[in-house]
Amino acid sequence: MAVSISHLGYNKISQMIFEWQAADRTSLMALFIVLEVSLHWFWCLYVWWQQDALNTYVNIHYLYPLWLGISFVGLFFLCMVKGLFHSSNDNDIVLSRWQIALVLVYTAYISTVIVMIGYSSLFAGVSLVGGAMLGMMLIKRRYAWRMFWLHIILMLLAIMSPYFGISLPNLRQLTVIHPMLESHNYLTYNEIMAAENAVAALAFENNVLNWDSISELQRSSAFFWRSTHLYLALPKAIFIVYMFRALLLVLDDSRFETLRHANQDELTQLKNRRYGLKKMKYALATVREYQDLSVMLLDLDWFKQINDNYGHDVGDQVLIEISQTLSQSLTDESIISRYGGEEFLVVMPDTKHDSAMVIAEQLRLNIAEHVMKIEGLADFNVTASFGLYTLTHEERDCIAQGYKTITQQKTVARTSPLIKPIATQRAESKIASMQKLPSDICQRLISIADKALYEAKHRGRNQVVSANEMWAEKEGGKQSLYKSR
Numbered sequence: 001m002a003v004s005i006s007h008l009g010y011n012k013i014s015q016m017i018f019e020w021q022a023a024d025r026t027s028l029m030a031l032f033i034v035l036e037v038s039l040h041w042f043w044c045l046y047v048w049w050q051q052d053a054l055n056t057y058v059n060i061h062y063l064y065p066l067w068l069g070i071s072f073v074g075l076f077f078l079c080m081v082k083g084l085f086h087s088s089n090d091n092d093i094v095l096s097r098w099q100i101a102l103v104l105v106y107t108a109y110i111s112t113v114i115v116m117i118g119y120s121s122l123f124a125g126v127s128l129v130g131g132a133m134l135g136m137m138l139i140k141r142r143y144a145w146r147m148f149w150l151h152i153i154l155m156l157l158a159i160m161s162p163y164f165g166i167s168l169p170n171l172r173q174l175t176v177i178h179p180m181l182e183s184h185n186y187l188t189y190n191e192i193m194a195a196e197n198a199v200a201a202l203a204f205e206n207n208v209l210n211w212d213s214i215s216e217l218q219r220s221s222a223f224f225w226r227s228t229h230l231y232l233a234l235p236k237a238i239f240i241v242y243m244f245r246a247l248l249l250v251l252d253d254s255r256f257e258t259l260r261h262a263n264q265d266e267l268t269q270l271k272n273r274r275y276g277l278k279k280m281k282y283a284l285a286t287v288r289e290y291q292d293l294s295v296m297l298l299d300l301d302w303f304k305q306i307n308d309n310y311g312h313d314v315g316d317q318v319l320i321e322i323s324q325t326l327s328q329s330l331t332d333e334s335i336i337s338r339y340g341g342e343e344f345l346v347v348m349p350d351t352k353h354d355s356a357m358v359i360a361e362q363l364r365l366n367i368a369e370h371v372m373k374i375e376g377l378a379d380f381n382v383t384a385s386f387g388l389y390t391l392t393h394e395e396r397d398c399i400a401q402g403y404k405t406i407t408q409q410k411t412v413a414r415t416s417p418l419i420k421p422i423a424t425q426r427a428e429s430k431i432a433s434m435q436k437l438p439s440d441i442c443q444r445l446i447s448i449a450d451k452a453l454y455e456a457k458h459r460g461r462n463q464v465v466s467a468n469e470m471w472a473e474k475e476g477g478k479q480s481l482y483k484s485r
């Protein structure tokens, strides 16, 4: 199948986004907000610096609480940005080039909006929604919607505030800094507004706009006209939200595809080894107190001969059909994965040894009875050998207890008296989250099932051998996963 470069690029970007940790995505969103907030902060600095010149037009007392608020917001989001450049193991930079490019482009856009067009709540509002949503997109879509509704509510409150006698600082008013010039140059939005306000000022006493006359103007204005602010901004905001929504849907599909490829075995469509092990770890961590867990490793017999006699394609077909037999014979609770070439791993949570033996025996029969019908070849059957091990809850408790004691001793020995309590706490909570089991337990379980599988091959193939029974025979019933055998 031909794959275009743009398709590859698109897959790569979406894969990168979803491999990102939530903390990094939050930090990126915070960085966008910091960029915007710092521009507002510098705008306040400029007004404060020019306060003598702006005194006639600007109620400077409103500037200080606004400036303070902006500073707090900026500092708050700056703290959130901290996680952006370092991953949990400290020195690795987690921002990739495309993310840096995204941040720079957004900065350039916001700078242009503020410097060229002047501060307008409409532009700033839309840019804020855009910037924050860009960050939100990288976290969760429901936040994008919440953010959108919050923005509308805030705008409504701002529109209605004068009717309740509330005066809010008006940043746009701060842009009125020059009287009209006799200039034929291109005028920016900011300059036009300045000119309009200067003209409007003629209508007021002493040719000066003051806050009382502004408040009077606000109260006398019809609610309908005041709310143009909202309904002019709304279509833009909805457009942005829908654009992001469409993007999210595309990314969701892409994420699903990426995860499918990452977890699935191409040939058999079973889960692959990596995912099988991950699910096994999860099953071990979530198994209940009185539940046993059984692990089964099965390997097709004389598979090399099938390849040699009939060809690799027939070998592949056999693997596909046996995988289907596995999926059909086992319940949904079983975790089935292709462990290696013709080897499969089955983990059965909450399954006692006797039940696991019955299941394995039935599976062996199903495989042996399955007739391979390949065009141009005589029908044939394939058999498989099984190694099985059941980790009983009693043994699991013993391992957990022993492991806990060893870990506590190590932690106490390694740490100084000052940091001992914290280190011990951390170690304990980590152990608790793993159900107090050592991290190599999965490999040990598989390796024991593998020994039983080896024994099954040795005994003549096409049979199930239980590691529990094997060691019970050898050691008179005494057995432990962490004891040298």
Ligand SMILES: Nc1nc2c(ncn2[C@@H]2O[C@H](COP(=O)(O)OP(=O)(O)OP(=O)(O)O)[C@@H](O)[C@H]2O)c(=O)[nH]1
Binding pocket: 267, 299, 300, 301, 302, 303, 304, 305, 307, 311, 312, 313, 314, 315, 316, 319, 340, 341, 342, 457, 461
């Ligand atoms: N067709 C095909 N063959 C594979 C695949 N993966 C591994 N194999 C082959 O599987 C064969 C495994 O051979 P062996 O390990 O000798 O095992 P065996 O012939 O089944 O013998 P026993 O396990 O002792 O019964 C090798 O020839 C591999 O090339 C695959 O995806 N497709």
